[in-house]
Amino acid sequence: MTEWSFDVQTMTEPLLKITSVTKRFGGFTALDGVNLAVAQGERFGLIGPNGSGKTTLINCISGALRNEGGSIQFSGEEVSKLPAYQRTRRGIARSFQIPRPFTSMTVLENLLVPLEFVAHRNSLLRPDTRAEAMEILQSISLADKAGTPSNQLSQVELRKMELARAMAARPRLLISDEAMAGLSGNEIDEVLGILFKLNETGITIIMIEHIMQAVMRFSQRVVCLDAGKIICEGTPTTIVANADVQRAYLGA
Amino acid sequence: MDLLLDAIVLGLLVGCFYAAVSVGLSVAFGLLDVPHIAHPAFLVLGAYGTYMLNRMGWDPILAGVALMPAFMLLGIAVYRFYYETFERRGSDAGLRGLAFFFGVVFIVEVGLVMVFGVDQRLVEAPYIGKSLAVGDMRLPLRLLVAFAMALVLTIGLSLYLSKTFTGRAIKAVAQDETALRLMGANPVRIKQWAFGIATAVTGLAGALLIIVGPVEPTIDRVYIGRTFCVVVLAGLGSMSGTLVAGIILGISESIVLTLLGASWAPAVSFGLLLVMLGIRPQGLFGR
C-alpha cells in the first residue's frame, strides 16, 4: 500500500512536467517543442484535431515512443530515457485509443498482468491477486464478466476493462486515450463516472477526447494541440471561446 | 584487379537474378504482410512448369510468361484461402500463417517429386551455354537474359505500383487498410489481386531460376533464406530497394568468393542480414 501513498513533497510541484518535447517521423514533425505541466490530482483535458500530435504526445509520456528533444519529468524524476514498463511501474498508466486486450485471457486475467508485474512484483509471498482483481472489477461493475474471454466483450466493456487494467497498475497518473470513442450517451456517462471516481481517490487523469462535451464536463484545465504545438491552454469555457481552437477544428 | 572487376560484374548479374526471384515476396510479404514462406516453393513450381513447356519446344522465357495467368489464379486462390482461414480470424495470423505455408512447402515439394522424380532438370534455349565476350570478359548469356528480365520485372512492378490506380491502391492497403475501406475500396479484393500479381511474377521468375541453373524439387530451401534476406535488406515492400538489395547480396557473395573463399559466402551474406536487422531493421529503403 505504501507505493501509491502520496509524497508530501511532490504535492506542491507538478506531477508531470514536460519541457520542449520534440518528435519527428522522417521529415514530419509530430511534436514541436511542447511544454506542459500537470498537477497532482488534476483532471486534465488534451484536445486537438486529427493528426495534431495528441497520441504522439501520450506515446512519448507512456514510453511507447522516445522523444528526441526535451525532457519528461514524472514526480521530479526524468523518465524520458526509461522503457515503458519502468514508467508504468513508477505510476504512469494508460488506456489505448483502439482497445488492446490480451485476447487469449479472460477479463480477470487481463488484470492479473499489471497486478503481478507492477503492484506485487517484489512480493515473495503470493498475495491473492485474483481477489484484488475482482475488487477492481466490482468497483466498475464488470465483475460479472470476470471469467469471459476478453475477445468476446462489447465495445463499452472493452473500454471499461482497459480502464480496470490501467487501475490495476496502481497509477498515480492515468492517461485515457479516447476511451469514449464509439460509445452511446449512457455509456459515456458510465465511463465518465468511473474516471471521476478514480480522480477522487487522488489519481491524476489526462483525458484525450474527441467528444467535446465529455472533455469539457470532465476537465479542470484543457490544452489544445495543433500541428504539434500547443495553441491554447485554459479552463474549458475559455478554450471553447478561443478563436485559434475554433479555427483548428473548423477551419481548413 | 581483373578478377575483382569480373567478380563485381558477375555479382551484379547474379544479384539482379536474386532480385528477380525476390520481387514476388517483396509484394506478398513486404506489402501485404503475408508470411509467405512457400514463395520459393512456388518459384520452383514455376521452374518445373517452364521445364514442361520447354520440352514441348517453347522458349523458357515465353513459357514463363505463359505460366503467369495460371500462377495469378493460384495466387488469388491461395490468398483467398489464407484470408478466410487466418487473417479474418484475427489473432495469431503470423504463427499459424507461417505454419500453413510451411505445410504448403512440403506439399509442393512432394507433388513435384511424385510427378518429375528427384533428378535435376534443365531447360534448353539458344542463349543457354553461350557467352558474350566483352574485352577479356566473358558474360554468360543466360545471366544476361536473367539480368534483363530482372530489370523488366522490378521496374515494371515498381511502375505498376506507383503509376496505376490499382497499384497505388495496393500500396495504400499496405499502409492504412482502414483509410482505404473508408474510401469505399475493398481491401481484401485489392490484396487478393496483389497477391495474384506477386505469384504471377514468381511464376515468371521461376523460369529464370531454371534458365540460370539446374533445378530439383527441394531446391526451394536454398532460396528461403536468400529471398527473405533480399526483402528485409531492401526494406519491406520497396521494389527499387529489392533490386539494390539483390545486387548487394550478389556482389558481396561474389567478392567474398573471390577474395576470401566461397565456403564463407553464405555466412557473410547472412551476417550482413543480421547486422542490418541489428542496426537498421527497416531496411535500406524502408519507411
Place this chain on the structure above:
Amino acid sequence: MKTNGYGFWIGSAVVLALACIAAATIKNEYYFFAAYIVVQFVVLATAWNILGGYAGYVNFGTSAFFGVGAYIAVMLIKWMNLPLGLQIVAAACVGGALGFAVGLLTLRLRGIFFSIATVAVTIILETAVINWRFVGGATGVQILRPPVMEPFDSYTKMLFVCAVILAIIAVAIARYIETSWIGRGLRAIRDNEEAAECTGVPTLKLKLAACAISGALMSAAGAPLAMYQSFVEPASAFNLTYSVSALAMPIIGGTSHWIGPVIGALLLGTVQQVVTVTISSELNVLVVGVLLVVFVVGAPQGIVGLFVKLREKIKGKNI
C-alpha cells in the same frame, strides 16, 4: 487449481520409473532407438513452445540450436572425452548464450524479423561448422562410443533414459513458466506487445529469458545426437527437418498448454517412426505437411483445443 503440482511430479516420477523399468526389462533395442527420437522431439517441441507458443515469436532455427548442441558434444569428446552429462550441460550453456545473443540482436523487432534472423543464424552456424576442420568439417566426424556405464546394458538405453530425464526437465520448466507470472507476461506479449509493456511487463527481458531458456533446451537435446549416431555431419545435424518438426509438433498438439507440445511430439514423432517402417516413399514427408495444414486450418488450438471443446460440449449437455 493450477498451482497443485503433485500430480505432475508423481506423473513425472512414474514416467521416469517406467522408462527405467523398460530399459531393464525390454531386450529389443529397436524400441529404444525409436523412442529416443520421439522423446528428443518432446524436448525440442517443448523448448520451441516456450518462445513460439507462449510469446508468439516463431523460431525457425531449431536446427541451429540442435546442431550447435551436437557439435558442442563432438568438440568436448574430441577435446577431452568428457562424459555425456557434461556434454549436455555444456551444450545447454552454449545454446542459452546463443539464444540470448540472437534475441538481443533481433527480439526488439517485430516477430517475423526474429524468424528470419533465426534462418540466417542457422546458415551462418552451419557454414562455420563446415569450415571447422577440428570437428570434421563437411565430411563429418565419426565417434567411438565409450563403454556403457553401469547399470545400463546398452548405450542406446542409457541415451533413452537420459532423453527422458531431459524431457521431464524441459516439460517441468515449460510448465513452471506457463503457470507463473513469467508465462502470463509472455502471453501478454503474444497478445499485444505494446499493451504488455504499458501494463508493466518488461517485454524485452522476458523475451530474452524465454529465448535463452528455449535455446538451452534445444541445444541440450542436440548433445546426445553425437553418441546416438556415433557420427555427426553438418548437413544432417543442421537439417531443416528439426526446425519444421519443432514447429509442427506444438501447433498440432496445441501451443497454449505445456501438454500440447508433448502430445504433438509423441503423436507426430510416433507417426513418423511408424510411417518410416511402413510407407517408404515421399508420403512420409507429406505426412508432416498435410497434418500441419489440416491442424492449422481446422483446429487452430491443436489437439488440446479439441479436447477442451469436447469437454465443454459434454458439460453443456449435462446442464
Place this chain on the structure above:
Amino acid sequence: MKSIRLFAAWLSAALLMAAATAQAQGTSGQPIKIGIGIAQTGALSGGGKAALVALQLWVDDVNAKGGLLNRKVELISYDDQSSPAVTPGIYTKLLDIDKVDLLIAPYATVPTAPLMPLVKQRNLLLMGNFSFQVNHTVKHDMWFNNAPWNDASSWSDGFFSTGGRLGATTVAFLAADQEFAQNLANGARELSKKLGLKTVYEQNYPPSTVDFSAMIRAIRAAKPDLVFVASYPNDSAAIVRAVNEIGVGPSVKLFGGGMVGLQFTPIMESLGSMMNGIVNYNTYVPGMDYPGIKNYFERYSKRAIAAKVDPLGYYITPFNYAIGQMIEQAVTATKSLDHKVLAAYLRKNEMKTIVGPIRYGPDGEWASPRVITTQFRGIGDKNVDQFKLPGKQVILSPASVKTGEIVAPFEKARK
C-alpha cells in the same frame, strides 16, 4: 481431479513408448529375409531408388531360380530419408522385429556410418553399399563394401596418373563443401602432393552456390594444367555450363575428376555435347564386358522407366545387383546363413558378379580398386541412346579396362 488427469496424461505418454512390445514373430521355415534401409526421399533418393530397383531385380532372379537354400528370398526395405538419424532405428527394427537373416547397408556413407557400432557390437555381417571409409574408426571385420574404390586416392588415381603422363605441373581444385565431394578432394590433394604438383587455385564452395562463372574465370586466370573438380549433381551441371560459356583457357590439359552427376542419365542427356572432353571418374560405362551385364541392363531399364528412376543406371545399380550376387554365392557355397561363416567366405574367395570378379581386402574394401577414369567424346545433344554405345566415354584408366588414349589439351578435346 487435476492430478489424476495429469497422471493419466503422463501414463498414456509412457505407455505409448513401451507399447507393442508384445509382438513376437516366428522364423523357421520362412523365406530368407534380407533387410535394407535405403533412401527413397531426401538428397540421396536418386541413387537410392535406382539401387532398390536393382536389388529387387536380383531378388526376383534368385526366386525364379528357386531361391536360396530352397527358401524364397524376401527383401524388406525401409526409407532412411537420407538421414543418419533414421538408420539406427530402421536397422534395429529390421533385426529385432522383422528378424531379418542378412543385412545390406544403406546407399552412401552418411546413413551407413551410424550403423557401424551396432553391427560391430552384435557381430553382424554388413554388405556395404557405395560408402566410403565408414569402417575406418570402428574396424569391423564383417564389413564388405561394394564400391570400386578403397581409399580416398583410388577415385582420382586415373585422373592424376593421366595428368602426370601429360607432363602437368600445376593443378586447380574446385570442391563442394559437402561430405562426399570433400572426401574425393582430400584424396585428390594427396595424390597431387605425391606427384609434386603445384596448387595454383583452391576453392571449396558452399552447397547453395548459384553460379560458377566467377570461379571458372578465376581458374582460367590461374592457368593450371589440371583442373580437379569434386562437385555434387546440381553443381556439376552448372559448372559444365559455365565452362562451356567462359572456357577454362588453353593451359588446361585435363578438366573434371570427381564430378558426381555426370554419371546420371538425366544430367548427361541434358548437358549433351557440353560434356565433351571432360575427364571424370565413373564406375561402369558401356564397353566394359562382364558376364551377364548386358542382359542385366536390358531388364533393369524396363523396370527403371516404370519406376521413374535413372533409365540407364550404369553408375550404381549393377553394383547393387552384385551385392545380391555375392550374398547368393556365399550362401550357396557355405550352405549357411551364419554371419561368421559367410564373412569368412567373403574374405577368402573371389566373388563373381556382373561387375566383374571382386576380392576383398582386410578392411572390407575392394582389394584392388577399379574406379575408371573416362573422357567424354563425340557426344551429341538430346539423345539418350548414344550413352548406351561404347566409345562415348573412353576409358583412360585403369589399364585392365582401358579402351583409348587421352585427347588433350581440354580445348582440343572439346572439338
